Amino acid sequence: MNRWLLWLPLALFGLFFAAFATGLIMPKDNIIESKMVGKPMPAFSLPGAVEQRPALSSADLAEGKPTLLNIFASWCVPCIAEAPHLLALQQAGAEINAIASRDTPQDIANFLNRWGNPYSRIGTDTTSKVQLELGSSGVPETFVIDGNGIIVHQHIGDIREEDVPKILKLLEDAK
Amino acid sequence: MIAETGLIALWLAGALTLLQFILGAVGLRTDREAYFAAIRPVAIAQGLFVALSFLLLIWLFLRSDMSVKLVAMNSASVKPLLYKFAGTWGNHEGSMLLWVTVMGLAGAFIALFERSLKTRTLVATLAAQAFISLGFYAFLLISSNPFERMFPVPADGQGLNPLLQDPGLAFHPPTLYFGYVGLSVAFSFAVGAMITRDVGAAFAKAMRPWVLGAWIFLTLGITAGSYWAYYELGWGGWWFWDPVENASLMPWLAATALLHSVTVLATRDGLRAWTLMLAVVAFSMSMIGTFLVRSGILTSVHAFAVDPERGSFILALLALYIGGAMALFALRVGTVKEGSRFELVSREGALVANNLLLSVILALVFIGTLYPLFVEAITGDKLSVGPPYFNLATGPLALMLVAVMAAGPLLRWRRDNPRTLLNRISIPILITAASLFALALFTTGMSILSLLGMGLAAGVAIASFAPLWKRNLRRTPMHTYGMVIAHFGIAVALVGMASEASFTEEKLVAATPGDEIVVNNWKLKFEAIEPVAGPNWTALESRITAQYGDGALHPINPQNRMFAAAQTQTSEAALLTRWNGQLYVVLGDGDSEGRWQIRVWWKPFVTLIWYGGILVALGGLLAMVGRLRRGYKQRKQREFAEAML
Numbered sequence: 001m002n003r004w005l006l007w008l009p010l011a012l013f014g015l016f017f018a019a020f021a022t023g024l025i026m027p028k029d030n031i032i033e034s035k036m037v038g039k040p041m042p043a044f045s046l047p048g049a050v051e052q053r054p055a056l057s058s059a060d061l062a063e064g065k066p067t068l069l070n071i072f073a074s075w076c077v078p079c080i081a082e083a084p085h086l087l088a089l090q091q092a093g094a095e096i097n098a099i100a101s102r103d104t105p106q107d108i109a110n111f112l113n114r115w116g117n118p119y120s121r122i123g124t125d126t127t128s129k130v131q132l133e134l135g136s137s138g139v140p141e142t143f144v145i146d147g148n149g150i151i152v153h154q155h156i157g158d159i160r161e162e163d164v165p166k167i168l169k170l171l172e173d174a175k
Numbered sequence: 176m177i178a179e180t181g182l183i184a185l186w187l188a189g190a191l192t193l194l195q196f197i198l199g200a201v202g203l204r205t206d207r208e209a210y211f212a213a214i215r216p217v218a219i220a221q222g223l224f225v226a227l228s229f230l231l232l233i234w235l236f237l238r239s240d241m242s243v244k245l246v247a248m249n250s251a252s253v254k255p256l257l258y259k260f261a262g263t264w265g266n267h268e269g270s271m272l273l274w275v276t277v278m279g280l281a282g283a284f285i286a287l288f289e290r291s292l293k294t295r296t297l298v299a300t301l302a303a304q305a306f307i308s309l310g311f312y313a314f315l316l317i318s319s320n321p322f323e324r325m326f327p328v329p330a331d332g333q334g335l336n337p338l339l340q341d342p343g344l345a346f347h348p349p350t351l352y353f354g355y356v357g358l359s360v361a362f363s364f365a366v367g368a369m370i371t372r373d374v375g376a377a378f379a380k381a382m383r384p385w386v387l388g389a390w391i392f393l394t395l396g397i398t399a400g401s402y403w404a405y406y407e408l409g410w411g412g413w414w415f416w417d418p419v420e421n422a423s424l425m426p427w428l429a430a431t432a433l434l435h436s437v438t439v440l441a442t443r444d445g446l447r448a449w450t451l452m453l454a455v456v457a458f459s460m461s462m463i464g465t466f467l468v469r470s471g472i473l474t475s476v477h478a479f480a481v482d483p484e485r486g487s488f489i490l491a492l493l494a495l496y497i498g499g500a501m502a503l504f505a506l507r508v509g510t511v512k513e514g515s516r517f518e519l520v521s522r523e524g525a526l527v528a529n530n531l532l533l534s535v536i537l538a539l540v541f542i543g544t545l546y547p548l549f550v551e552a553i554t555g556d557k558l559s560v561g562p563p564y565f566n567l568a569t570g571p572l573a574l575m576l577v578a579v580m581a582a583g584p585l586l587r588w589r590r591d592n593p594r595t596l597l598n599r600i601s602i603p604i605l606i607t608a609a610s611l612f613a614l615a616l617f618t619t620g621m622s623i624l625s626l627l628g629m630g631l632a633a634g635v636a637i638a639s640f641a642p643l644w645k646r647n648l649r650r651t652p653m654h655t656y657g658m659v660i661a662h663f664g665i666a667v668a669l670v671g672m673a674s675e676a677s678f679t680e681e682k683l684v685a686a687t688p689g690d691e692i693v694v695n696n697w698k699l700k701f702e703a704i705e706p707v708a709g710p711n712w713t714a715l716e717s718r719i720t721a722q723y724g725d726g727a728l729h730p731i732n733p734q735n736r737m738f739a740a741a742q743t744q745t746s747e748a749a750l751l752t753r754w755n756g757q758l759y760v761v762l763g764d765g766d767s768e769g770r771w772q773i774r775v776w777w778k779p780f781v782t783l784i785w786y787g788g789i790l791v792a793l794g795g796l797l798a799m800v801g802r803l804r805r806g807y808k809q810r811k812q813r814e815f816a817e818a819m820l
Contacts, residue, residue: 006508006509009456009505013459013501014498017493019545020466020548024486
C-alpha cells in the first residue's frame with residue numbers, strides 16, 4: 001500500500017474539523033425573516049378593534065409618510081414588555097399602526113388602558129390571516145413601512161430599549 | 176451533603192483515571208511489571224467511584240433536591256417518579272456523567288475479565304481508555320459540574336421538556352450511550368493494538384464482544400428512537416433523516432461494518448488495517464454525533480439545549496482523539512504485517528462487499544448530514560438536505576447490501592465456486608422473483624424501491640435460514656443462530672418499511688362531533704371533545720371509536736396536551752394496533768365553528784419495522800452470549816490441558 005494513502009483519513013478528518021470549527025465560530029441566526037421585506041404591503045382591510053381608534057387597511061399605510069406596523073395581542077407577555085418602548089417611539093414622532101392578533105375587543109381595550117396606547121389605527125385580525133400574509137409567524141413583530149407602502153424592515157420579537165434609536169433611524173431613512 | 180459527596184467521588188474518579196493513564200504510559204515505556212500489575216485495581220476503583228457519583232445524582236433527582244441547580248432546572252416535584260429518575264440524564268450534565276460512568280464501568284470490566292490479550296496490549300488499551308475518559312472528566316469538572324448548588328433555593332423546579340416526558344426517554348438515550356461507549360472501548364482496543372503492533376486474531380476476539388455489545392445497544396436505541404419519534408412527534412413517519420437521527424445511524428452503520436470485518440480478523444486473520452480503521456471510524460461517528468447534537472451546529476427538530484462553549488470542548492476532544500488515532504494509524508499500520516489473503520468469491524469476499532457497501536452508505540449519510548454545514552461555511556447560504564436525497568442515494572445500495580447478506584453466509588471461507596453458490600441460493604432467488612411478479616400483478620402504485628425491497632425481503636427471509644439447512648441443529652453454535660435471527664430481522668423490518676411506504680392511507684378532515692371518517696377498512700366515529708387532566712398536564716381529548724370492518728368498537732383518543740410547568744403544548748397521537756397494521760390518529764386545532772382537525776393514517780404492517788429491529792438486536796445478543804461462552808470454554812480447556820502437562 002502507498003504510504004501516503006495512510007494519511008488520507010487524517011487529511012479528510014482535518015477537512016471536516018475545519019468545517020466544524022467554522023460552523024461553530026460563525027454567528028448563528030436562526031430567525032426566519034419574512035420574504036415580504038422589500039415588497040409592497042399585501043392588500044387588506046381589517047375592522048377596527050376598539051371604539052377609540054379607526055380601522056386599518058393597507059391603503060392607510062401608503063399615504064406618503066413612513067409608518068410602523070406593530071402586530072400584538074393582549075395575551076402576549078413580551079407585548080407588555082415592549083409597550084413602554086412603543087410609547088417612546090410615538091413620542092419621538094413615529095406613527096404606529098397595529099394589528100391585534102386573535103383577540104377580543106374587550107381584552108384589547110383592557111390591555112391598552114393598562115399598558116398605554118401608542119397606536120393611531122388598530123385593525124383586528126381574529127384568524128391571523130393578514131398576519132400570515134405578511135409573513136409574520138408570531139407576536140410581537142413590527143414592520144417598518146415606507147411612504148409608498150413598501151415593507152423596509154421586519155423586527156421579530158419585542159422591541160427593546162436599545163432598538164428604539166435603530167427603528168427611528170430606519171423611519172428617517174425611509175423618507 | 177449528598178451533592179458534595181457526589182462531587183468528591185467524581186474528583187476521586189477523575190484522579191484515578193489520571194493515575195490509570197500514567198501507570199499505563201510509564202509502564203509501557205519502562206516495561207516494568209509493577210506498573211502493569213497496578214493498572215487493573217486502579218481501573219476497577221475508578222469505575223466504582225464514578226458509579227457512586229452517578230448513583231448520588233440519581234438520588235438527588237429522586238429526592239427533588241431543588242438546592243442543586245441541575246435538579247431545579249430540569250425537574251419538578253410534581254413529576255412522576257419515573258421521569259424524576261430518567262430526568263437525571265435528560266440534560267447535558269447528567270448525560271455526560273452517565274457517559275463517563277459507563278466508560279468507567281467498562282474499564283473496570285476489562286480489568287476484571289479480559290484474560291486472553293497479551294499484557295502489554297491490555298495495558299495500552301486501559302491507558303487509551305483512561306485517556307479518553309480524562310477529557311470527559313475535565314469537561315464535567317471544569318465546565319459542567321452536575322452537583323452545583325444554587326442560592327436562593329427555588330420553591331419548585333422548571334420541569335422537564337414535555338416531549339421528553341415519556342417512558343421512551345427513560346431508556347432511549349442511555350441505550351444509545353451504552354452503544355457509543357461500547358464503541359469507545361473498541362476504539363481503545365484498536366489504539367492499544369496499534370501501540371503494541373499486536374493486531375491479530377487474539378485482539379479481534381477480545382474486541383468482538385464489545386463491538387457486538389455496542390451494536391446491540393445501538394440497534395435497540397435506534398429502534399426505540401424511531402418508534403418514539405413515530406408516536407410522540409405526531410407526524411406519522413418513522414424516520415425523518417433528521418441530523419440527530421443520522422447522528423445515531425452513522426455509528427450503527429460503522430459498527431455493523433466493524434462487526435463483520437472483526438469476524439474476518441478473528442477467524443481468518445485478514446483485513447487487519449481495515450478493521451483498525453473501522454474501529455477508529457465507528458468511535459469517530461459517535462463523537463461527531465454527540466458533537467452535532469450538543470453544539471447546535473445543525474438545526475434539528477430535536478430541541479436540545481445547546482451551547483457553543485460545550486460544542487468547542489467536544490470539538491477539541493474530537494480533534495485530540497480522532498486526529499491522534501488517525502495519525503497513529505498512518506504511522507503504525509505500515510508496520511503491521513499483512514494478514515492472510517482470500518479469493519473474491521468467498522465468505523471473506525462477501526464480508527468485504529458488505530463492508531464496502533456499508534461504508535459507501537455511511538459516507539452518503541455523512542455527506543448529506545453535513546452538506547448544509549459545508550455550504551454555510553463557504554457561501555453563507557442556509558439549506559437543508561431532505562429525505563428525497565437520502566432515500567434515493569442510500570436505498571439502492573441498501574438493497575444491494577441485503578442481497579449480499581442473503582448470499583454471504585452460504586459461502587465458504589477462503590474460496591468457493593460461484594456455481595455451487597448459485598445452487599444454494601436458487602430457492603430464495605425463485606421466491607424473490609415470484610413475489611416480485613405477484614406484487615407487480617396485484618398491487619398498484621408501489622415505487623420501484625419498495626417493490627424491490629418487498630421482493631428481496633421475501634427471498635432473504637428464506638435465505639437467512641439457509642445456513643441451518645442440513646445441519647445438526649443441536650450442535651450448531653449459538654452465534655450461527657444469532658446471525659440467522661439478525662438477518663431474518665432485517666428482512667422483517669424491510670417488509671415493514673416497504674409496506675408502510677407503499678400502502679399507507681391518509682386522511683385529513685375538519686370534523687365536528689358526530690362525524691364519521693372512513694380510511695381503508697376502518698370506520699371512525701368522532702364522538703366528542705372533552706377536557707382531561709394528568710399529574711402535570713391538562714388536555715383536550717377527542718373521543719373517537721374505531722371499527723375495523725364489522726369488528727368490535729375500539730376507543731382511540733388522541734390529545735392536545737398542555738404542560739403546566741413549561742407552558743408547552745404537545746400533540747399526543749393515539750394508536751390502535753392490529754396484527755396487520757396500525758391505525759394512527761392525531762388531533763389538531765379547533766376552529767371557531769366547532770370543527771376539529773383530525774388526521775388519520777392506516778399503516779399496514781408498519782410494526783414489522785420495529786419488530787425487525789428487535790429481532791436484529793436479539794440475534795446480536797445470541798451471538799455475543801454464544802461467543803463469550805465459547806471463549807470461556809476454550810480457556811477452561813486450555814487451562815485444563817496446561818494443568819495436565
